[in-house]
Amino acid sequence: MENLPKDLWHHLAEEDVFEALKSNHHEGLTKQEVEERLRLFGPNAITAQKPVPAWKRFLLQFHNPLIYILLVATVVTFFLKEYIDSAVIFGVVIINAIIGYMQESKAEEAINSLKKMLSANANVVRDGKRISVPATELVPGDIVYLASGDKVPADLRLFENRDLQIDESALTGESVAVQKERAQLEKDTVLADRVNMAFAGTLVTYGQGGGVVIATGDDTETGKIAHMISEAVSLDTPLTQKIHAFSKILLYVILGLAAVTFLVGLFHGQDWVSTFMAAVALAVAAIPEGLPAVVTITLAIGVRRMAMRNAIVRKLxxxxxxxxxxxxxxxxxxxxxxNQMTVQKVFAGDQEYDLSGSGYQPEGEVKPVDGTALTSLPVALRECLVAGLISNDSDLIQKEGLWQVQGDPTEGALITSGLKAGLDRDALLQTHKRLDVIPFESDRQYMATLHHFDEQQNVIYLKGSLERTLIRCKDAQDAEGNPLALDRDKITAMAEKFAAMGLRVLCLAMQRVPKSETTFDRFHSQEDAEQLTFIGLQAMIDPPRAEAIRAVATCQRAGISVKMITGDHALTARAIAEQIGIAHPEGKEEKHRVLTGRELAEMSDHELLAEVEKVAVFARVAPEQKLKLVTALQAKKHVVAMTGDGVNDAPALKKADIGVAMGIAGTEVSKEAADMVLTDDNFATIEGAVEEGRNVFDNLVKFITWILPTNMGQGMVIMVAILIGATLPVLPVQALWLNMTTAVFLGLMLAFEPREPGIMKRMPRIPDSPILSGEMMGRIVSVSTLLLIGAFGLFQWALAQGETEEVARTLAVTLFVVVQSAFLFNCRSLTISLFRTPIFSNPWIWGGVGAMLLAQLAFIYTPLMNTLFQSAPLTLQHWGLMLAYGVVVLLLVEVEKAFWRARKARKTKTSERTGSSEQQSLS
Structure with missing residues (x-):
C-alpha cells in the first residue's frame, strides 16, 4: 500500500487498480483492513492550516516604517511632557492597527472551508454489505457507490457506470457536466479529460456509478489545491511596497537632518540641551503624523465606494x-x-436559424439567418424544437426571479429554445405522452424516447452526437416537412461550421411507427438500420455576458491586457474569446492563438516566460498551471488581477496581486482566498473597481503632494533658524498642532475628491515607478520654499515690529495654515487648472477649510490654547498679510501647472508630427 501509483490511476486497467489497492469490488474491505488503513493514511479530511495567533496578527500591523515614525513621535512628545499630543499620536497608531487587523483576510479560513467540499456520508461496500459511513472514515480501497445529487466523497477510479454525469466546474472549470466512462486512458491525459475518474467535492448531476477510492484527504485533487493555497505567498501590493520604501527614505532624511542640525548647533557653541531640543523639534515637525491614518482612511473610503458598486473588498x-x-x-x-447553456443556432428543413437571448430565461426569438421575421413556424423547425423539448429528462424552474435548470444544462438549453419559439411544453407532454425511453449512455451517445402521436401512429424522437445519429438516418425533411434526400456532406459541413464557432452540436432525428409499437424492442433489434428521418441540428454554447464584452473593451482602452484562463476546451475558449474581444478571428499574431494545458506542461520555465505575455487564451488548464501562469506574469513585472469562482482558482487568487472571487456562483474556498468579492458575479464590476482604484491612488498622491510641504517647510524653518543662530519660529508642540489638525481637517478632504475626466483612458502606472513624479517633487520643494520664506520672513518682521515671540510664532504657524488651505485647492487636481475644476464638486473641501479656520481661531484667541501652545492673538493687519501671501502661493502653483501642461502638449505634438512623417515616408 505504501507504493501506490501516484497520478496514474486513470491509466491503469481496472484489474490492476484493484490489485494495487488490494481490494475487491464485490466484497470491499474488511473492518480490520479499514482500521489499518485509517492508521496508515489518516482520516479523509483536509488538514487545516495552522492559524497565525491573533496576537501575532495584531502586532504585525505595527511592522511598518511609517508606524515606527509615529511611535518615535509618541515617545518624543511623551518625554517633552506633551502628554495630550503623545496620546493623540498613539491613538492614531492603535486605530490604524485595529482597522488593518479587521480588514486583513485570514488565509487559514480558505483551507478550513475546503473541508465542506467533502460529503457528510458515503455509501460503501464493506465485508460484502452496502452500508453508509461518515465520509471522514473512507480509506484507499473502499468501494463507493454514487447516485444523482451526491457529492463525491473522495477521489475514485470508476468501475461501474450507468449514465453517470458529474459537474466538475468547481475543480476543472469545465462548464458542462462530464459524461463518465470506464475506458483506460493515456498516461498524459489532463485532469479535465480523466473521464474514468471522480474527484472529491464534485457533484453527481445524473445517473449512477461505482468507484474504488484511490486517494483521501490531503492526497485528493481538492487536497492538493488546499496545499497550493497554503504555500502561495500573498505579495505586498504596489501601494504598500511604495509606502514602505517612501517611509524608509523619509525616516532616514528626517533623522539625518536632525543629526546635522544638532551638530551645527554645537559647532556654533550653542548649549547642547537647547540644541538637542531644537533637533527634536525639527524631527517632530518633519514627521507627517497624519500620513498613515489618512492612507488608511482613504482606502476605507474606497472600500465603501466599491461596496456601493457591488464589490466587497476584504483587504484595504x-x-x-x-x-x-x-x-x-x-x-x-x-x-x-x-454559466448557462444557450442554443444559438438551429439547422432544420435545409435552413439555418439564429436564436436571440441568453441563459435559461425563455425570452428571445427564432429568425432565419437573413434576419426576416417568421410569421409561423416551418414544419421542420417545429419538429426539431419539439424533439428537444420532450425527448428530455430535465426541467426549467423559476426561483427568486431567476430561471434555473433541474437536470442536465444541455437539456435545459433545448427546453429554452423550444419555449422561445412559443411552444407549450406541458401541452406537448400531455398530447405526446412518453411510452418508452432509451437513456443516454456514453457508449451509445444518444437518447431516444417513444411517444404517443395520434390515433394511427406513435413517434420516436432521438437526440445525440452527429456521428452516432446521422448514420441511422435514411432521409431528411424540407422546411414544410416533405421528404428530402439526405445530404450527409451538407449536414456534416454545417455541424463543423457550428463547432468552429465553439458551439456544442446535437443532432435530432425522428421516426413514425405503428400505434401497436409501444416499446423499443424492435428499435433495439434494428440498431444498425437506416430508419430515421433527420430533422435538424441544435448548437449551443455558454454565452458571454454582454456587459463583460463592454468591460473588456474598456479595460483594453485603459491599457490593461485581459487573458482568459479556463479549463474548457480550446475551441470553445477561442470562440468565446473572439466574441468578447480578447482574441480576434483575423488575428495572426501570437496573442490570438490558444495555448493548452498540455502544451504548458511541456514548456520549461524559460519558454513559459517568453510566451506568457504573447498569448491571450489558455485552455484545458490545470489548477497548478493557473498558479504557474500568474507567477510567470508577476516575474515579468506585471501587476496581476485574477478572477475566478471555483476551488481550482483559489491558489491563483491568493498568489495574484489581487484575487477577485464571484459572490454568487463562487465557492467558499475562492471567496476566502480572494482580496475582493463581486456580489453580482459580473466581470463589468471589475471595470468599476479599476476606475475606483485609480481614483484612490490619485487621491493618495494628491494628499502626499499636499502634506509634505507642511513638514518640509517646518523642518526648513527650524533648520535655518539653528544654522543662523536665530530663535525658533515654530515650537515642537506647535508643529504637532499643525501636523495633526491640517492633516485631519484639510488633507483628509482630498480622499473624497471625485474621479477626474479620462481616468480610464490612461495607461496603467509602471509598477516600478515611484509614488511621486519629478514634477510633483519639484512642486513640493517649491511650495516648501515658499512656506520657509513666508513663515520665517513674517516671524522676523513681527519681531522687528516689536511683537512678542508668542505673536511672531502664532503668525508663522497661522501662515502655514493659510498657505496649506490655498494649496489644498491647487491639489484638487495635480494637472488640471484650479479654475477649470468644478468649484463645488467636492463639498468636503469647503467643510474642511471651515473646520480648520475654527480650530485655528481657537488656537489664536482662546486663553486655554494660548497657554497650551504658547500662542497669542493676531490683528487684522496680520490676517491681511497672511491671506495675501496665500493667494500669491495659489497663483504661483497654477502658473507652474500651466507650464507643465504646455510642455506636455508640445511633446505630444512633436511625437504626432514624428509619427506622421514616418507614416508618409513608409507610404
Whole structure:
C-alpha cells in the first residue's frame, strides 16, 4: 500500500487498480483492513492550516516604517511632557492597527472551508454489505457507490457506470457536466479529460456509478489545491511596497537632518540641551503624523465606494491595487460567460436559424439567418424544437426571479429554445405522452424516447452526437416537412461550421411507427438500420455576458491586457474569446492563438516566460498551471488581477496581486482566498473597481503632494533658524498642532475628491515607478520654499515690529495654515487648472477649510490654547498679510501647472508630427 501509483490511476486497467489497492469490488474491505488503513493514511479530511495567533496578527500591523515614525513621535512628545499630543499620536497608531487587523483576510479560513467540499456520508461496500459511513472514515480501497445529487466523497477510479454525469466546474472549470466512462486512458491525459475518474467535492448531476477510492484527504485533487493555497505567498501590493520604501527614505532624511542640525548647533557653541531640543523639534515637525491614518482612511473610503458598486473588498490595499493592474487573468465559466447553456443556432428543413437571448430565461426569438421575421413556424423547425423539448429528462424552474435548470444544462438549453419559439411544453407532454425511453449512455451517445402521436401512429424522437445519429438516418425533411434526400456532406459541413464557432452540436432525428409499437424492442433489434428521418441540428454554447464584452473593451482602452484562463476546451475558449474581444478571428499574431494545458506542461520555465505575455487564451488548464501562469506574469513585472469562482482558482487568487472571487456562483474556498468579492458575479464590476482604484491612488498622491510641504517647510524653518543662530519660529508642540489638525481637517478632504475626466483612458502606472513624479517633487520643494520664506520672513518682521515671540510664532504657524488651505485647492487636481475644476464638486473641501479656520481661531484667541501652545492673538493687519501671501502661493502653483501642461502638449505634438512623417515616408 505504501507504493501506490501516484497520478496514474486513470491509466491503469481496472484489474490492476484493484490489485494495487488490494481490494475487491464485490466484497470491499474488511473492518480490520479499514482500521489499518485509517492508521496508515489518516482520516479523509483536509488538514487545516495552522492559524497565525491573533496576537501575532495584531502586532504585525505595527511592522511598518511609517508606524515606527509615529511611535518615535509618541515617545518624543511623551518625554517633552506633551502628554495630550503623545496620546493623540498613539491613538492614531492603535486605530490604524485595529482597522488593518479587521480588514486583513485570514488565509487559514480558505483551507478550513475546503473541508465542506467533502460529503457528510458515503455509501460503501464493506465485508460484502452496502452500508453508509461518515465520509471522514473512507480509506484507499473502499468501494463507493454514487447516485444523482451526491457529492463525491473522495477521489475514485470508476468501475461501474450507468449514465453517470458529474459537474466538475468547481475543480476543472469545465462548464458542462462530464459524461463518465470506464475506458483506460493515456498516461498524459489532463485532469479535465480523466473521464474514468471522480474527484472529491464534485457533484453527481445524473445517473449512477461505482468507484474504488484511490486517494483521501490531503492526497485528493481538492487536497492538493488546499496545499497550493497554503504555500502561495500573498505579495505586498504596489501601494504598500511604495509606502514602505517612501517611509524608509523619509525616516532616514528626517533623522539625518536632525543629526546635522544638532551638530551645527554645537559647532556654533550653542548649549547642547537647547540644541538637542531644537533637533527634536525639527524631527517632530518633519514627521507627517497624519500620513498613515489618512492612507488608511482613504482606502476605507474606497472600500465603501466599491461596496456601493457591488464589490466587497476584504483587504484595504486591494482597492488601490486594481488601479495599478496591468493584466487581468479571467476564468471563463460564470465570469466572462453566463454559466448557462444557450442554443444559438438551429439547422432544420435545409435552413439555418439564429436564436436571440441568453441563459435559461425563455425570452428571445427564432429568425432565419437573413434576419426576416417568421410569421409561423416551418414544419421542420417545429419538429426539431419539439424533439428537444420532450425527448428530455430535465426541467426549467423559476426561483427568486431567476430561471434555473433541474437536470442536465444541455437539456435545459433545448427546453429554452423550444419555449422561445412559443411552444407549450406541458401541452406537448400531455398530447405526446412518453411510452418508452432509451437513456443516454456514453457508449451509445444518444437518447431516444417513444411517444404517443395520434390515433394511427406513435413517434420516436432521438437526440445525440452527429456521428452516432446521422448514420441511422435514411432521409431528411424540407422546411414544410416533405421528404428530402439526405445530404450527409451538407449536414456534416454545417455541424463543423457550428463547432468552429465553439458551439456544442446535437443532432435530432425522428421516426413514425405503428400505434401497436409501444416499446423499443424492435428499435433495439434494428440498431444498425437506416430508419430515421433527420430533422435538424441544435448548437449551443455558454454565452458571454454582454456587459463583460463592454468591460473588456474598456479595460483594453485603459491599457490593461485581459487573458482568459479556463479549463474548457480550446475551441470553445477561442470562440468565446473572439466574441468578447480578447482574441480576434483575423488575428495572426501570437496573442490570438490558444495555448493548452498540455502544451504548458511541456514548456520549461524559460519558454513559459517568453510566451506568457504573447498569448491571450489558455485552455484545458490545470489548477497548478493557473498558479504557474500568474507567477510567470508577476516575474515579468506585471501587476496581476485574477478572477475566478471555483476551488481550482483559489491558489491563483491568493498568489495574484489581487484575487477577485464571484459572490454568487463562487465557492467558499475562492471567496476566502480572494482580496475582493463581486456580489453580482459580473466581470463589468471589475471595470468599476479599476476606475475606483485609480481614483484612490490619485487621491493618495494628491494628499502626499499636499502634506509634505507642511513638514518640509517646518523642518526648513527650524533648520535655518539653528544654522543662523536665530530663535525658533515654530515650537515642537506647535508643529504637532499643525501636523495633526491640517492633516485631519484639510488633507483628509482630498480622499473624497471625485474621479477626474479620462481616468480610464490612461495607461496603467509602471509598477516600478515611484509614488511621486519629478514634477510633483519639484512642486513640493517649491511650495516648501515658499512656506520657509513666508513663515520665517513674517516671524522676523513681527519681531522687528516689536511683537512678542508668542505673536511672531502664532503668525508663522497661522501662515502655514493659510498657505496649506490655498494649496489644498491647487491639489484638487495635480494637472488640471484650479479654475477649470468644478468649484463645488467636492463639498468636503469647503467643510474642511471651515473646520480648520475654527480650530485655528481657537488656537489664536482662546486663553486655554494660548497657554497650551504658547500662542497669542493676531490683528487684522496680520490676517491681511497672511491671506495675501496665500493667494500669491495659489497663483504661483497654477502658473507652474500651466507650464507643465504646455510642455506636455508640445511633446505630444512633436511625437504626432514624428509619427506622421514616418507614416508618409513608409507610404
Amino acid at each position: 490595499p486591494a482597492v488601490e491595487t486594481l488601479g495599478s493592474t496591468t493584466i487581468i487573468c479571467s476564468d471563463k465559466t460564470g465570469t466572462l460567460t453566463e
